[in-house]
Amino acid sequence: MRRLEYVIRRLAMAVLVLVSVSIITFFIARVVPSDPAAAWVGPHPTKEQIALATDRLGLDRPLYEQYLRYMRGLLRGDLGHSIKTHQPITTDLKTFLPATMELVLAGMVMAVVIGIPFGVLSGARKGSLLDHFTRLFSIAGVSMPTFWLGLLLQLFFFGRLGLLPLAGRVSTQVALYHRVEQITGFYLIDTAITGNWVAFKDVLIHIILPAFTLATYAIGLIIRMTRSTMIEVLGEKYILASRVAGISERVVLFVLALKNAIIPTITVLGLSFVYSLTGAILVEVIFAWPGLGSYVTNAVLSIDFPVIVSVTLVVTVFYVFINLLLDLGQAMLDPRVTLQ
C-alpha cells in the first residue's frame, strides 16, 4: 500500500514535470527569432504563402493559445506536424524512436557485458596491471568525445581493416535484396522474427561501432562504480567467511560480492541509459543512424519547434519513468532503502 501511494505521488510529480518542461521548451523555441510560417512554405516563400501558413498553423494567435492548442493535440495523441517535413510528428517518432532505442539498448548491453566484469575484476585485483588498465580505460571512456571516438573507429575498422561497416543501419545490398520487414522497428528483433538471418547478421555488424561509441561513457562509469563498491564489499566479513569456507573465487566475486555491489551500478546504468538517449545525437549523425538524434538535430537547425518540443517531452518521459523504476528497483533490491 505504501508503495502504491509512493508510485501515485511520483506519477503526479511526473505530470507536473512534463507540463513544466513543455511550457519551458515551447516558449523558448517560440521566442527564438524565427518565422515558422516561412519555414513551413520553403526556401523562397511569397507573402501570400506566408500569410496562408500563418493562418493554418495558428501562428497569429497569442502564444499561450498556441501552447494550449498544442497541449490539446498532445492529449489526443497528436504531436502536430513538423515545420520542415510537413509530416505528422507521431509518424516520425514511430519511425525514429525504435532506431534510437535499439542503438541505446545495444549500447547498454555492451556497457553491462564489458563494464561489470572489468569493474569486478578491477576491484578484486586492486593495484594490479589489469586494475591500472581498466581505470585508464574507464577514464578515457568517460572523457573521450564521442564524435572523435566514432570517427577513429570508422577509420580503423572500416577504412583500414574493412571489417565493419562505415555507417547506416543496414547495408545497401540487404536493403535491396533482403529487406527488413518492419514490425517493431527494432531491426534485430524484426529480422529474427521473420527469420531473415542475412539481414539479422547485417544489422548486428552495423550496430557494433555506433553502440560501442555510445557505450564508452557508460562503460567508464560502470567500471568505476562497480570497482569502488566491490572494493568496499570485498572488505566485509561475510566475504572473508565465504573464502574460508572454501567457496570458489568466481562465486565469491560474481555472486556473493557482486549481489551487494551491483545496486549503485544499477542506478548508474539507468541514468546512463537516459543520458545515452541525448548522447545518441552525435553518434547518430556520425554513423548515419536514422534515429531520434538525427531527427532532432535537423529540427534544431531549422527551429522546427513542434519537433523540438515533442522530442524533449519524449526524452523527459524516459527520464522521469526510468528514475521512478530505479527508485522502486532499489527499494526492492536493498531492504535498507525506504520509499518516502
Next chain:
Amino acid sequence: MKKGTYWLHVAIGLLIVLSTTQCGTPAQPTATQAPTVKEEATATPEPTKAAPAEEGAPNVFVYGHGTTFPDIDPAVSFSNDSVVVSNCYETLAFYNPPGSAELLSPLLATSWEANDDATEWVFHIREGVTFHNGDPLNAEAVKGALDNTMELGAGAAYIWDPVEEIEVVDDYTVKFKLSYAAPLDLVASSGYGAWIYNPTVYKEKGTEWFNEGHCAGTGPYTIESRERGSRLIMTRNEDYWGGWREGQFDKVVFEVREDNVVLQQMIEAGAANFTYGVPPDNLAALDARDDIVVYTNPSFQNLVGLLNTQKPPLDNKLVRQALAYSVPYAQFIEGVMGTRATQAYGPVPAGMWGYSKDLFQYTYDLDKAKELLAEAGHPDGGFDLLYTFATGDMDEQQLGELWQAELAKLGINLEVQALNWEAQWDLAKSDPQSAQDVFVMYWWPDYVSPYSFLFSMFHSEDDILFNLGYYRNAEFDDLIDNANALSGSDRQKAEEMFVQAQEILIEDVASLFFYDVANTHLARSDIKGYVDNPAYPHVVFVYQLTRE
C-alpha cells in the same frame, strides 16, 4: 605465463592497436564498384566493400547524399529532394546545361508556342507516355496535375502565378491563358513545382502516401522503398517512354550520410558512385586519384552582400561604391574558395542567360575606396557596420573576417555577426533603420530567369521579403518588369534589358556581388555520361548514365 605479464601484453597490444588507429594512413580501399550483387544472394553481404559486378546482376547506382529529403511530394517539393523527384517525374520542357545550342528541349511536351505578347501558351503533349501505374499521360492529366499544384499553393507553386486558366484543347494539347505576359516555357522547365504527376493518384492517396515512399510520375525510375532519414531505393520503370539501352542502371539508391567525412569515405571506398559536399580541403587529394572524377562547374547560385540603402552611411552611393572597392575578391577566392567560386559579374550567375562579362566588375582598390570615402565626407571612415551571415557557413564567415581587416585600414569597423538564418532574416525584415548594414546570403532561381534574382532581391517592396537592402528605383523596376514580360516572346531583347538593369544595380552598388558558386561533384571513374546541369542543382539524371 604469469597473470601480470599476460595483462601487460594485452595492454601493450591494445596500445599498439590504438596508436595505429590514430596515426596510420588509411589504406586505399580496393573496391571500385558500387553494390552489384545477385538478387538471390543468400550469403551475408560484405559489410564494407561493394561486391564486384557479376554477369546478369542488377546494375545499381548509389548516390551518397548529405541531407535527408524533407518532402518528396511532387506538388510541394522545393528543396534538395529534387535529386529524388527528378528521377521519378518529368516536366513539360527541359532546361539544357550551359553551352547547349538551345536553352530548352522538349520533354513531356514535344513543342510549344506562344501568342505575340506571350499571354497564351499552347503545349503539345507527347503521345504514348504512361504514368507508372499505366494511366496515359494526356492533356487532362497535365491540367489536373498543374491545377492541383496551383490550388495547393505550396512550395514553388507561385511560379505559375501568371496562369489564369488551363484549357484542354484536345487529348494532347493544353492551352495556358495568362493574366500577364510570362516565359511559361521556362516556368514549365523548373526543377521545383513544375513536375507532372498522375492527378488521379494524387487525389486518391494524398501527400502522406508520396512521402511514405511512392511515386506517380512518368519518369525512368519509380520509388521502390524509403527508409526515412537514411535511404531511398528506386527501380526501373520498364515501360519508360524513352526506352532502355544496355549499360543503364536498374536501380538507384540514395544513401543519406549527413557527415561529410563519411561521404568522402564512401566515395573513396566505392560504396557510393556519386556524391558532393565532401570537405573542400580534401578535394585536391581526391582529384589526384584515378578512380574518382571531380566535376567542377558553375552553379546558378551566387553570394551577395545586400547593402542597406536606407540607413546612413550606406544610403550614400559613394560610400557603397567605396565598400565595393574594399573587398579583397581575388585574394579570398584564391586563398579560401579555390575552384569553388569565381568573382561575380553582377547579380546573374555565370552560365545563365542574362549573364554578361561586359558588366563592370569592382576589384580590390583601397586607394580608390579612400577617394570615394573622402568625397562622401568620410575621409577617415569613422563609422561602424554590421555584417550578418548564416551561422555555420564558414565561407561567409571567412569572407567577413578578411573584409573586416581591409575595412579597418579605411577606419571602418565591421562587426561580423553569425545568426541563425531565421534570426538573420527576421532582423532584416524589421526596421531598416535598426537592421544590418550588409546582409549576406546565397540566391538561386526557382525557374531559370534573371528575373528571379533581380525581382526578388532588388524590386521595390513595401513589405520587405527578400529585398533586404531595401533598394528602391522605379526605373529599375520598370525595366525588369518589362524584360520579364518580353522574356516569353523576345528573349534576346529581354536579355539586353536584364543586362541594362544590372548596370543600374552595379552603378548604384545596391549589393556587393561577391562570387558565383561553383558546384563540385564527385563520381567514380567508371560512371559515364554525367553532365552537371545547374538548373537542377545536384540532380543526377541517372537515366543518362551508364557504367563502363
